[in-house]
Amino acid sequence: MTAARVGVFGLLGSGNLGNDGSLEAVLGYLRAEHPDAVVDALCGGPEAVTTRFGIPAARMHWNRAEYRTASRAGAVAAKGLGKFVDVFRTAAWVRRHDVVIVPGMGVLEATLPLRPWGFPYSLFLLCASGRLLGTRVALVGVGAAPIGSRPTRALVRWSARLAAYRSYRDAPSRDAMREMGVDTSRDAVHPDLAFALPTPPASAPPNPPGPVCVGVMDFHGGNDDRARAEEIHRRYVDGMIRFVRALTVEGRPVRLLTGDDCDASVVTAILDAVDSPLVTAAEAASLADLMKELAAADTAVATRYHNLICALKVGTPTLALSYATKSDALMDRMGLGAYRHPAREVDAGRLLEQFRELERRSAELRRTLAERNRVAARQLQEQFTALTTALFPTAVHAYREAP
Missing domain, CATH: 3.40.50.2000 (Glycogen Phosphorylase B;)
Structure with a gap:
C-alpha cells in the first residue's frame, strides 16, 4: 500500500486571495480526511504556495514570461515554444499523481479578460493528460459562465468533458456547462469552497454609525x-x-x-x-x-x-x-x-x-x-464526503486504517 499522491492545480500563489483561499480550503480537507496523502502543486506562483502552505510546487508554464505581452519576434517564439514544452511538462506532472484537484476558482468562465491560449489551454492540457494517463482530475466547486469566444469555449468544454469529477459553486455555473454541451446530470452544486474556511471569532455588531x-x-x-x-x-x-x-x-x-x-x-x-x-x-x-x-x-x-x-x-x-x-x-x-x-x-x-x-x-x-451560513457549512461537508467517495480508491482507505 502507498499513500495517495495528490496534485493541486491552478493560478495559485499569483496574488489572487480568492484562488489561494480555495486552495486553503481543499488542503484543510485533505489534512483532516486524508492526512497520509502526499500533496504538491503545479501553479502560477510556486514560491508563494510553498512558503505559505508548506507543499512542494512547480511552475505551471515553462516560459517565465507567459503572462507578459509579447511584441518582439523572440518573445513570440518563446511563447510558442513554451506552449509545446508545456504539453510534456504537464503530462509528466500529472503522471506522478493518483488524483489532481483543481480547487474552486472561475476556471470555466471568462467573466474577466482571458485569452484562449492562456489558462484555458493549460487546463485542457491537464484534463487531457489525466484522461490519457489514468489520473483522476477533479474540478471541485468551480465557477463557469457562458463564453462568447469560440476557441476559449471549445477548450473549456473539452476540459470539463475530460475531467473525472465536476462540481460547481452555483447553479448558473452548472447550467452554463450544460448549455455548452457537457453532460452535467451527475454534477453537484455546493457553496463556494471559501465557506469552509475558519470564521474569525464572533464579536458584537458595531454601534452605528460604524466603519x-x-x-x-x-x-x-x-x-x-x-x-x-x-x-x-x-x-x-x-x-x-x-x-x-x-x-x-x-x-x-x-x-x-x-x-x-x-x-x-x-x-x-x-x-x-x-x-x-x-x-x-x-x-x-x-x-x-x-x-x-x-x-x-x-x-x-x-x-x-x-x-x-x-x-x-x-x-x-x-x-x-x-x-x-x-x-x-x-x-x-x-x-x-x-x-x-x-x-x-x-x-x-x-x-x-x-x-x-x-x-x-x-x-x-x-x-x-x-x-444561511449554517446551511452552507452543512452543504460543504456533503461536498467533501462526495469528493472522498469519488476520488480516493478503497486501497487508500485500507492504507489509512492499517495498524
Missing part, C-alpha cells in the same frame, strides 16, 4: 467588453470615488479592501481623490485577513467575488457591485439578492440609496446571514 468596508477591484469588464474596457474602468473608479466621498461627508470611516495585487491602483486613485483621514486601506494577505476586517465593519460594499464571500461568511450586511452571474447567484443564496448594483454602470447616487436601505435593515439581515 464601512469597501472592496474595490481593478475592473475593466469581461472578456466580451474589451472594446470598451477603459470606459468601463473609468466609470467604475469615478463611481467608487463619489460613493466613498459621500460617506466621508457624513463622517463615516471607510476601510478599502482588495482581493488581488492589481487592485492597488484603484485604492490609490480613491485615496488621492478623496484625500480624507477617514479613508484607510487594509493590507490583507489572505481571506482570513479580509474576514477579520469585514467582521469589524458595520456594513460592506464589495466588488470582487471573494470579498463578497468573506463579508457574507462573517455575517456583515453587504451590497454587491455585481459584474457577473456568480455574484448575483451568491447574493440570492445568502438572502441578500435585493442588494446589488451593476459594476459596469456605477451610479453613486443610486448606490448610496441602496446602501442606506441596507443599513436600515442591518439587524434583520445579520439574522438571515447567520442561518
Whole structure:
C-alpha cells in the first residue's frame, strides 16, 4: 500500500486571495480526511504556495514570461515554444499523481479578460493528460459562465468533458456547462469552497454609525467588453470615488479592501481623490485577513467575488457591485439578492440609496446571514464526503486504517 499522491492545480500563489483561499480550503480537507496523502502543486506562483502552505510546487508554464505581452519576434517564439514544452511538462506532472484537484476558482468562465491560449489551454492540457494517463482530475466547486469566444469555449468544454469529477459553486455555473454541451446530470452544486474556511471569532455588531468596508477591484469588464474596457474602468473608479466621498461627508470611516495585487491602483486613485483621514486601506494577505476586517465593519460594499464571500461568511450586511452571474447567484443564496448594483454602470447616487436601505435593515439581515451560513457549512461537508467517495480508491482507505 502507498499513500495517495495528490496534485493541486491552478493560478495559485499569483496574488489572487480568492484562488489561494480555495486552495486553503481543499488542503484543510485533505489534512483532516486524508492526512497520509502526499500533496504538491503545479501553479502560477510556486514560491508563494510553498512558503505559505508548506507543499512542494512547480511552475505551471515553462516560459517565465507567459503572462507578459509579447511584441518582439523572440518573445513570440518563446511563447510558442513554451506552449509545446508545456504539453510534456504537464503530462509528466500529472503522471506522478493518483488524483489532481483543481480547487474552486472561475476556471470555466471568462467573466474577466482571458485569452484562449492562456489558462484555458493549460487546463485542457491537464484534463487531457489525466484522461490519457489514468489520473483522476477533479474540478471541485468551480465557477463557469457562458463564453462568447469560440476557441476559449471549445477548450473549456473539452476540459470539463475530460475531467473525472465536476462540481460547481452555483447553479448558473452548472447550467452554463450544460448549455455548452457537457453532460452535467451527475454534477453537484455546493457553496463556494471559501465557506469552509475558519470564521474569525464572533464579536458584537458595531454601534452605528460604524466603519464601512469597501472592496474595490481593478475592473475593466469581461472578456466580451474589451472594446470598451477603459470606459468601463473609468466609470467604475469615478463611481467608487463619489460613493466613498459621500460617506466621508457624513463622517463615516471607510476601510478599502482588495482581493488581488492589481487592485492597488484603484485604492490609490480613491485615496488621492478623496484625500480624507477617514479613508484607510487594509493590507490583507489572505481571506482570513479580509474576514477579520469585514467582521469589524458595520456594513460592506464589495466588488470582487471573494470579498463578497468573506463579508457574507462573517455575517456583515453587504451590497454587491455585481459584474457577473456568480455574484448575483451568491447574493440570492445568502438572502441578500435585493442588494446589488451593476459594476459596469456605477451610479453613486443610486448606490448610496441602496446602501442606506441596507443599513436600515442591518439587524434583520445579520439574522438571515447567520442561518444561511449554517446551511452552507452543512452543504460543504456533503461536498467533501462526495469528493472522498469519488476520488480516493478503497486501497487508500485500507492504507489509512492499517495498524
